[in-house]
Amino acid sequence: MSDELSVRFGPAVEAWLAKAQPGPLREKVGTLRHAYEGGASSARVDLAAYLAARAPATFAAISATLRQIKSLAPEFAPVSLLDVGAGPGTASFAAAAHFPSLTQARLVEGDARFAALAEELAPQLPFAATVHRGSLLNALAPANLVIAAYVLAELPLDQMAQAATHLWRATETVLLLVEPGTPQGFARIKVARAALLKAGGHLIGPCTHGEACPMQGADWCHFKTRLQRSRAHMHAKGGIVPFEDEAFSWLAVARFAARRPEARIIAPPQVGKAGVALRLCTSAGLQDEVIASRAKPAYKQAKKLRWGDGFSRHETGEA
C-alpha cells in the first residue's frame, strides 16, 4: 500500500502482521475470497488474511469516495466519526487521512475478534477512538460523519431500507455507504438511496440528481480505484503485478445540499478519432454523449475525463 494517504494504516497493518506472524496466507486468502463471493459474512474470516488482502482494497475504495466528498462539499469539516461494521477500523484510518478536523471516533463492530483487532490498531489513529462491540442495528451515538463500509453486504437485502434510515438517524451531517462494486453491492446501495431520499437526505454523490435511479437490468453503478500492492499483499494473493483494481459502489448523503455536477461518468470514456464517448448518468436518465474531436477545446478537456468523474457541459465548453 504505497498511497501517501495510507501513511498510518499501511504501517499499522504491517506491524500487526509482523507481530502476529500468521504464516503463509495464500490459502487463507483463497478461503476468504470464496466466503465473500458466496454471500458474505466476516464471522469466519481470518483476520490476518483480511488485513493483508482485503483491507488495502477497502481502504482504497473508501479513500476514493472521501476524496469525492471533499471535492463536492469542501466546507464539510467533521469533528466526530461513527464507523459501523468497522472491522479493523479501515474507514476510520481513511477518514483520518482526509479529515484532519476529526477529534473523535466511535467504531461499532459486531464480531468479537474484529473488535479486538480494531482496539489494537485504534491507538494509531490521530484522534480519540473507542471501539464498541455490538450491532449497527442497535442504538447508535450520533456523529457528524457516519461511514458504513463493506458491511451492508452482511445484512439481508430486505433489511436495507430499515438499516439505511437507522444509520441516517445517527448522521448529523454526512452518511457514506461503500459496498463492493458488484450487482449485489449496488442492489443494496440502490435500496438505501431510495430510503434516504424518502427520509429527506440530499445526495452528494455519485448521483447528480434525486430522480429515480435509472440503472436497470444487468447494469449496475460502480467505479474502480487502483491501489498499489505491498509485498505482503502481493505475496498473500500470489499476485505478480504490483497493483490491483478495486470495484466499488457508493453513496454519500448529506443534511445539506451540495454542489453537484450535471452528470456522472459511469463507464470508462472511449477516446476515438471522432471524439470522446461518454456514458453519463443524468437527471434525464442514462445518456451517451460524444465530445467531437473537431470541437478542439472541449475535446482536449474531455480527454482528461475519467470513469467516476463529474461532468458539466459548460466545463468542457460544450453548448
Ligand SMILES: C[S@@+](CC[C@H](N)C(=O)[O-])C[C@H]1O[C@@H](n2cnc3c(N)ncnc32)[C@H](O)[C@@H]1O
Ligand atoms: C467486510 S468487513 C468490512 C470492514 C471495514 N468496514 C472495511 O471496510 O474494511 C465487514 C465488517 O462488518 C462487521 N459486521 C457485520 N454485520 C454487522 C452488524 N450487524 N453490526 C456491526 N458489525 C457488523 C463484520 O464483523 C466485519 O468486521
